[in-house]
Amino acid sequence: MAIATINISIPDTMKTAVEEVMAAEGYGNTSEFFRDLVRNYLKQRQEQKLEALLLESVEADDFSPLTKADFEKIKRRGLQRLKNRVKKS
Numbered sequence: 001m002a003i004a005t006i007n008i009s010i011p012d013t014m015k016t017a018v019e020e021v022m023a024a025e026g027y028g029n030t031s032e033f034f035r036d037l038v039r040n041y042l043k044q045r046q047e048q049k050l051e052a053l054l055l056e057s058v059e060a061d062d063f064s065p066l067t068k069a070d071f072e073k074i075k076r077r078g079l080q081r082l083k084n085r086v087k088k089s
Helices: 012-025 030-059 068-088
Strands: none
Touching: 012 030
16 A cells, blocks of 8 residues: 655644544554544545435435345445455555
8 A cells, every 4th residue: 555645734732632632542653643533534424425325315215125135235345345455454
């Protein structure tokens, strides 16, 4: 996995608060802390998009019950994603 560098500027008070959280929660360095923040943000954003799509379908009454084949397809996609993550590690 390629690594990129991003420089940010934050107020001193925020830096102090970040350092306190890092110490309390066991982050080894600032990069670990911010990577964790970004991962959590991106995950939350994905979940919000999914929720919006689901609500849109429900409100449009545009859905059908899942079948056994649907579950199998979802399972295969999930397993493939896990395999891809393992390959990247």
